[in-house]
Amino acid sequence: MGRQFYLDLAAGGLCMPIGTDLVMHEESEPEKVRKDGSALARVIERAARRWGTPLAVPLMDLILEKIDLLALAAVSEADAETFHFAAPLDETMLAKLCGEQAEPLCAGSRARNEALAYISTQTDLVPIGMAIGPFSLVTRLLADPITMVAMAGSGLDEEDSEEGKLLWQCLCISEAAVLRSVRSQIAHGAKAIMVCEPAASRAFISPRQLKAGSNLFERLVMEPNLRLKAALDSAGCDFIFHDCGELIDPMVEAFAHRLHPVMLSLGCSRNLWEDARLAPKDVVLYGNLPSKSFYSDGAMPVEEVVRRTEELVEKMKTCSHPCIVGTECDVLFVPNAQDSIWKKVDAMMSCAAACCP
Amino acid sequence: MAQSKELYDAILNGDAKKAHAATQVALAAGVAPMTLISESMVPAMDEVGRLFEQEEYFVPELLLAGRAMKSSMELIRPLMIASGEKMAAKVVIGTVKGDLHDIGKNLVASMLEGGGFDVIDLGIDVSPEKFVTAVTEQDPQIVCMSALLTVTMPAMKTTIDALKSAGLRARVKVLIGGAPVSMQYAKEIGADGYSENANSAVGLVRTLLANA
Numbered sequence: 001m002g003r004q005f006y007l008d009l010a011a012g013g014l015c016m017p018i019g020t021d022l023v024m025h026e027e028s029e030p031e032k033v034r035k036d037g038s039a040l041a042r043v044i045e046r047a048a049r050r051w052g053t054p055l056a057v058p059l060m061d062l063i064l065e066k067i068d069l070l071a072l073a074a075v076s077e078a079d080a081e082t083f084h085f086a087a088p089l090d091e092t093m094l095a096k097l098c099g100e101q102a103e104p105l106c107a108g109s110r111a112r113n114e115a116l117a118y119i120s121t122q123t124d125l126v127p128i129g130m131a132i133g134p135f136s137l138v139t140r141l142l143a144d145p146i147t148m149v150a151m152a153g154s155g156l157d158e159e160d161s162e163e164g165k166l167l168w169q170c171l172c173i174s175e176a177a178v179l180r181s182v183r184s185q186i187a188h189g190a191k192a193i194m195v196c197e198p199a200a201s202r203a204f205i206s207p208r209q210l211k212a213g214s215n216l217f218e219r220l221v222m223e224p225n226l227r228l229k230a231a232l233d234s235a236g237c238d239f240i241f242h243d244c245g246e247l248i249d250p251m252v253e254a255f256a257h258r259l260h261p262v263m264l265s266l267g268c269s270r271n272l273w274e275d276a277r278l279a280p281k282d283v284v285l286y287g288n289l290p291s292k293s294f295y296s297d298g299a300m301p302v303e304e305v306v307r308r309t310e311e312l313v314e315k316m317k318t319c320s321h322p323c324i325v326g327t328e329c330d331v332l333f334v335p336n337a338q339d340s341i342w343k344k345v346d347a348m349m350s351c352a353a354a355c356c357p
Numbered sequence: 358m359a360q361s362k363e364l365y366d367a368i369l370n371g372d373a374k375k376a377h378a379a380t381q382v383a384l385a386a387g388v389a390p391m392t393l394i395s396e397s398m399v400p401a402m403d404e405v406g407r408l409f410e411q412e413e414y415f416v417p418e419l420l421l422a423g424r425a426m427k428s429s430m431e432l433i434r435p436l437m438i439a440s441g442e443k444m445a446a447k448v449v450i451g452t453v454k455g456d457l458h459d460i461g462k463n464l465v466a467s468m469l470e471g472g473g474f475d476v477i478d479l480g481i482d483v484s485p486e487k488f489v490t491a492v493t494e495q496d497p498q499i500v501c502m503s504a505l506l507t508v509t510m511p512a513m514k515t516t517i518d519a520l521k522s523a524g525l526r527a528r529v530k531v532l533i534g535g536a537p538v539s540m541q542y543a544k545e546i547g548a549d550g551y552s553e554n555a556n557s558a559v560g561l562v563r564t565l566l567a568n569a
Contacts, residue, residue: 081457082481146460147424150417154371206417295507298541334507 001126001191001238006262006284009054010322013356016053017291017327017345018060018265023047025333034059035107037114041122044115048125051349055192056125058116060242060330062132062196064109066140069177071105072097084143088165089173097173101180102187109181113188120189128240129190131181133197134224137174139204142167146204153209153216175224179231192238192262195228197221198329201245210250222254229259238262244288244329245269253278268292268328272312276321284322288312291327294344295337305344306351313355325352361388361397364429368401368471371421373428380429390433391442394473398426402471406556416464419555423467430470444475446566447497449529451479451488453516456509461535464555465501472559474499485512485519492525498569499562502548504535513538514546530565534558 024030024043033039040058048056067080073093075083089097104110112130119127132140139145148167182193200221210217225241232239241259243251244267256264256279264279265286266272272285279285289308293300309325316323331345361383367375383393405422408414414422437443448469452462459481466476477495479487488500500520504510513533520526530549533542543551550565552558 144420144463146417146464147420150371150421153417154421203416206415208413208415208418292507292537293539295510295537296539296541296545298545299539332507335511337507 001262003238003262003282005126006238006324007282007322010284010324013352014053015325015349015352015356016051016055017289017331017348018057018329019051019327019331019345020044020047020057020059021333022331022338022341022345023050024059025338030333034061035111037111038118040111041115041118044119045123045125054124054126055128056119056123057128057194058112058130060130060194060196061108061112062136062198063140064104064106064112065132065137065174065177065181067106068101068104068109068181069097069137069141069173072099072101077106085141085166085170086143088162089169094169094173098176102184104181104184109184113184116185116188116190120191126191127189129182129185129193129237131178131185131193131195133195133200133221133243134171134175134178134228135204135221136197136199137178138167138170138220139199141170141174145199149204149216149220150206150209153206153214171220171224175227178224178228182228182232182237183235186232186235186237190237192240193232194240194242194265195225196242197225198243198245198267200243200247200251202248202251203246207248210248217251217254221251222258225259229261240265240286242286242329243267249278256280256283263324265326266328271315272323273315273319273321276316276319276323279321281321284324285316286324286326288328289326289348291329291331291341291344294331294341295334297340300344302343302347305347309348309351310355313352361393364393364397365401368398368422368425368429369404371418371425373421373425376425377428377432380432384432384436390436390440393429393433394444398429398471399473402426402468402559405471406468406559409554409556416555419468420464423464423471426471427467445473446499446562447475447477447495448499448501448562449477449479449488449491449495449497450501450503451483451491452481452503452505453509453512454482454484455512456504456506457481458503458505458535461505461555462501462503465503465534465552465558468555468559469501469562472562474562485516488516489519489523489525492520492529493523497529498566499532500529501532501534501558501562503533504538507537510535510537510542513548517547530562530569532558532561532565 240263241261242265268290363379
């Protein structure tokens with residue numbers, strides 16, 4: 001689509017949640033939709049129509065790449081979520097996990113691809129793909145990822161130790177898995193990919209270690225994502241970067257300037273109008289109403305959602321940075337709280353529409 | 358004051374190998390296990406917590422310190438069991454049913470251990486029945502529940518209800534934590550407390566015990 005497309009959407013006052021999960025839960029059997037390409041496509045299309053956006057955003061289902069990766073190691077889908085590598089991989093397994101696999105193995109990934117193909121060929125919407133970021137996938141492959149990353153960044157552990165070796169192997173296989181996923185999604189029609197790196201945050205990478213000269217953020221986050229971005233660029237696919245983790249300014253700056261996504265989606269720990277100074281003017285900022293709290297009327301009343309939406313719209317206008325008002329992350333279904341959540345999504349949409357007539 | 362400066366520093370710096378070695382040296386010199394806990398380990402973890410509050414330390418430093426503390430406890434715990442000594446109080450902790458995330462829960466468990474508590478970790482995907490059984494069998498003063506997902510959060514209320522039904526609710530203080538959880542939610546489901554992060558969980562447990 002190209003960068004200008006997103007800048008025009010921002011200039012036109014687009015507001016939209018990442019809300020496909022919410023719409024999916026209006027179905028009688030939502031969990032079946034995840035694995036049914038045509039049903040998923042209809043849900044994605046309905047979500048986009050509902051919010052009047054040309055962007056057809058799939059579910060933010062960040063387990064799919066892990067399931068597909070582990071399938072190559074003969075780990076079942078049922079065991080994938082809790083599976084962690086405990087020891088370094090042998091060369092044969094490493095080569096296998098880094099190898100080619102044109103089509104994803106799990107039903108959820110295949111459904112996502114089928115939905116992309118439908119959106120791409122049967123609608124006027126922009127088919128957006130979705131993938132976990134390489135570093136965030138690494139953290140899902142290890143039982144104690146923060147400690148392992150912290151050890152690597154502290155100088156307390158040698159890189160050729162068992163733990164150190166496993167960490168870098170996991171980065172290698174994660175990057176390969178994410179690349180396989182995005183290539184497959186592009187082959188099925190994705191015009192942009194939203195890469196989600198919530199673990200690339202100060203919870204996993206210590207600002208103290210960075211200040212002391214650790215290059216972990218560079219090696220674990222930036223380098224693989226720069227290679228991923230290059231792959232998307234060469235395929236003519238737009239790069240959208242999402243990170244709702246707690247970030248420090250240099251991280252935001254690195255994402256905005258060096259990854260240079262068409263859209264940078266941030267969590268509610270950031271003030272977008274302050275982050276505008278950290279981003280080039282051709283990067284649309286997306287977010288970041290506190291949707292993780294929408295389920296609670298006590299913690300996040302409708303009035304507060306309206307206030308924050310107004311504040312965001314006004315302050316982004318003041319700083320003249322392109323922005324699409326939306327949510328800090330995927331707005332997830334919460335049992336018995338759907339009315340509260342919908343009320344707030346609707347309030348955000350109405351308020352933004354009123355502020356940007 | 359029988360503080361082992363080496364052990365204190367090793368924990369503060371998150372160096373598990375040095376913590377282990379310093380503990381061996383202190384024990385060989387005749388320092389009592391409980392003295393090592395109360396005069397070196399707990400003060401070190403308190404300082405780690407203080408540095409975290411001041412944003413000089415972050416989650417990775419908390420975990421490294423916890424890891425160092427654990428390597429020390431590996432030597433100390435068997436001696437305490439053998440001598441019949443007990444920790445300050447007992448905490449049962451777990452990630453609620455349906456939720457497979459354990460990073461936050463492990464961090465809280467680690468900080469509580471560092472704070473001198475006896476921590477019974479039930480793991481992930483813990484059913485209300487398993488919490489009830491643990492409270493019955495272990496007789497803890499505190500139950501901590503964690504959830505990362507909005508969809509699994511309601512299991513916290515189900516667990517509290519299960520404790521009530523089993524007649525155990527009054528015996529324990531219940532704390533909750535996790536990304537989607539709030540103080541408001543804690544009040545709504547009848548929990549005794551909510552902690553925003555692992556470090557403040559230690560202070561909250563101490564406060565609840567002091568007020569019990």
